[in-house]
Amino acid sequence: MEYRFRDIEKKWQQHWEKTQAYKVSNTSEKPKFYVLDMFPYPSGAGLHVGHPLGYIASDIYARFKRLKGFNVLHPMGYDAFGLPAEQYAIEHGVHPAISTEQNINNFRKQMDNIGFCFDWSRELRTSDPAYYKWTQWIFLQLFKSWFNPKANKAESITTLIGIFENEGSQAEEFTAADWKNFTEKRKQEILMGHRLAYCGIGEVNWCEALGTVLANDEVVNGVSERGGYPVVKKKLRQWYLRITDYADRLLEGLETVEFSDAMKEMQTNWIGKSIGAEIQFPLSISPRRGEEMEEIGAKLKRPGFGYPDYKVDSEMSFENAKRMRREPTEAESILWSALRSKQTGYKFRRQHPVENYIADFICLDVWLAIEVDGGYHTTVEQKEADDIRDSRLKELGFTTLRFTNEEVINKIDIVVETIQQKATELKKTLPPKTIGGPGPSPLQGEAGERVTVFTTRPDTIFGVDFMVVAPEHELIEKIVPANHKLPVEEYITYVKSRSERERIAEKKITGCFTGAYALNPFNGREIPIWISEYVLAGYGTGAIMGVPCGDERDHKFAKHFNIPITNIIGNYYNGEEANATKDAILENSDFLNGMVMRDAIGVVIGRLEDREIGERKVNYKMRDAAFSRQRYWGEPFPIQWKDGVAIPLPESELPLLLPEVDSYSPGPDGEGPLANIPEWVARELETNTMPGYAGSSWYFLRYMDPDNKQEFCNRKVSDYWNQVDLYIGGTEHAVGHLLYSRMWTKCLYDLGLIGFDEPYKKLMNQGMIQGSSRFIYRISWLGVFKPDFDFSKLPIILVSKNFRNSWVHGEKESIEKINDEVQKVLKNAGITSMHTFSISELHVDVNIVDGVELDIEAFKKWRNGEYSNAEFILEDGSVYAPLSPGEPARPSHSDGGLGVRSTYICGVETEKMSKSKFNTVNPDTLVEKYGADTFRMYEMFLGPVEQSKPWDTKGIEGVHRFLKKLWRLFYDEVKGKIWNDGKATDAELKVLHKTIKKIEEDTERFSFNTAVSAFMICVNELSDLKCYKKEILEPLVIMLTPYAPHIAAELYAELAGGEVINASFPKFEAKYVAESSKEYPVSINGKVRTNITISLDVSQQEVETIALANETVQKWLEGKTPKKIIFVKGKMINIVI
């Protein structure tokens, strides 16, 4: 009886479906185990051999755990919303729901073929209203929550409202009373700045021609990848998730989960926590002075980029400021107590340095300086000094008010009123502050008066030779003097056409001087402000301080633009490349001179904080997650916009169904397609939809309780199943999906909806299976065609790989050979008008190539006979021409045997597996040919699951042979059943138990490839021993169940009766594999020279004696005495001479 895998597999798959063998209950005495695969997107291309890799791995583990006595949840479903279906809809007019449904059916059919143990009664689809109802519901919970930093967790927004009502907000500068007086709209605006799901303004890549928003990788060199149309940045209202508030918890959580170190590192880097300082650099030229400014700028004749022409003892003014703050005059004290804490409605600072002056009081919001004159201001010299100071302050854009001591002391009310009036007046003349909304851009606030940078190295403050501001920084348009406008605008136009990716990756140094200067806050040194594409508005503050001697990128920038470099680290800087050391002793660094850099960091921060020009700051590279898409095929937001205020729909109205649309094209102004529906717009509903990761951020919870109509998941059920014990998927989800779903889980936990705050306890990464592409080489005709030329007469000539290669390398012989052939063919075809050609490389379907040999006959039938008349120049130079009429069909090379066996050799390259590259291998054809069990085991046998590798079908035969060999331990072709009840020998038991141990260990650590090898070794050894004993075979079959469930079920049913999937994993017994001696490798100076078998229980002394007595050892010793003998018990012996 032969191994009839097709019958067996069909039989058992039907049996399992009929008996609902994989249906899992939410209540069980057994311990639970949750195995989950990352949500697949049902693409139109169907499954290729890369997809099942992870599913087979999880299936093996799930089945293994079941044999080990666990109640195993192993569900599957579909991340069914997504762009490809929408793109297909735009191109073909098919509703995404329809194409998605078809794709899912196809996926399901393919998966069923492979014999997975999924509990299909729990299948999910994110596009199903019964599912997305709860996605919308969770979104509303996020919308109605804020992150309370004190509690370090999310809370209902009502607790925040309570705080505002009672205390107001210090950070946002309003009192409880203010809050009560705010309009509802204003209150909502403020609350929006705290909601976990919030609305803001964000920039997208907008392609007018395609009428759509593009992903970064769809933008190449400033134009769309599809079509090559121009792309610009467009600001759109967007939803965001406040994931940055969870940054610290996402970092801490990594310590509690079993992810690979690489994965943890990637997430840590993505979050990008860095500790440093935010430093404010005052601007040298006030943006308020407009046109007048450049004249001054020009007049000032700044000496290049070097030091300004006045020198300040900054330590002096700094010390003065501090001392004077400590010892204020009476008048100053009185005025300060009237101005402090925003009593006037304006924020004043006292003894604040402006360049090298120190203003008594200053309000940076309205550019107002207040001077209180003591008696000594009456001298002529002092008067002059005051005038210079006033005019400089005026130059900088400040208005100065002067009061005498007497005025302040006696008429404080009038003084304060005057100040208030002036401030209010100034405020009106100020350019309107841009209200950017609560978007993620950090560029708002008091732009226009100073540049704020974030740095992890405040100790290098005196090495700042330039600043780089993001070209899209709002400050730019305000600070650029007219004579610099043109080049700056040109540069900004260039940057606008670039995707973020391109900007970051650009090796070429680009940038543009803005014509404006900032001042070093400590010594007033002028610092030129540049813009460059490598600084992004979204990172940090959107501006960096350039320290060329300490940072490689800054160094290159300075060198490229000839910006003089200040060396603050002495010998550590060699003038050639930057040195990021923290160990150098600072030079040219004012009050830091002589200090070790790492110590200076804290000192600088202390001074920054003292002088209120900066502060210690934790910065995250991670930005809030953009959570809306201007697309159709996604979850609608349950939000209405009334008078610019977002109103959540009542939960009773969920789900908000995705409406039908006539066209899937975007709406006006880059809005989503939903904006095209009059009724939708009339209801003032949000026209964006949610992104792909919305549904996949919580799906693991829905699997636990998929049919619940009352809640997203019953708490008791989620308490039972708890975390996913094993999550399998690719590293491509390392930072996207995994971080989002971790954040959602933490939110749900904070809100008391689930009982754990990390979704995935253990993560296993599966590698990608790449495609191995094959190429053919076709002669492409170049030449002049007559107008009436009949193109069908043009012959198709294909040359084998080596001919093409040598042709490319210009080898005479090949060129002549190809030329001859070409001329002959052209002549036969009666073509004389052209004679030149090139050779182009074309993908050919890997399925009609055996290794690298093209199956010529199959190729001729490929693509409806496109190449049926092609002529082939084969590897040996012979020509394979089309049949002349009446000539009998020739066998292709693979039919072998007849005539000369020359072949057409294809080119090979490893690429992504993709339909368009004709390198996809469909699992269906392999399952059809070899069976699901062979396919499963072969995918595992290919190598470690977590490693990427190109697919090669060669080798599947070996696994198939193994299963046939296993079968022959049970059945003989002639005799039929051959197993017996005989008592197993020691040798047989040893083979069995060695295998049990290996399979158990390997399965537990996901080393499935070595487990398959162990099965092969076991079957080989049992075959050699001619062991057909039930005592051995039965445990073997149980062990095999996770890997090859069909054949195991069949053999087990015959052998023992019953269902193997409910059996128990065999127990390993050490006594059967115990060894008493070991064949030790004996090395001389680390090189193995011989082997000696020695009992395992002898001492080092005895081993040395035995080893030295050995003949080979004697020979190598050449009479010398060994210096040292190393003996590692059970491992090896090494003799050092």
Add this chain to the structure above:
RNA sequence: GCCCUGGUGGUGGAAUUGGUAGACACGCAGGACUUAAAAUCCUGUUCGCCGCAACGCGAGUGCGGGUUCAAUUCCCGCCUGGGGCACCA
């Protein structure tokens, strides 16, 4: 550019904690069975040198250094394939 990851025979890979490099399988070569083929079985197979063979010798885990009695494994520098870089999923 930045972050992560891989590189071992003709091929996929093994070597679990620094201890016999190449398990297992493919392919290839030779042989057995057969009229023949398929299927199956047996033998050999890292490279080089010597040799009828056995034995033996040398080199060898991307490249160049280092640590160690001993390195595929640890350290430093480089080359190179793959994944990610925020709207592909």
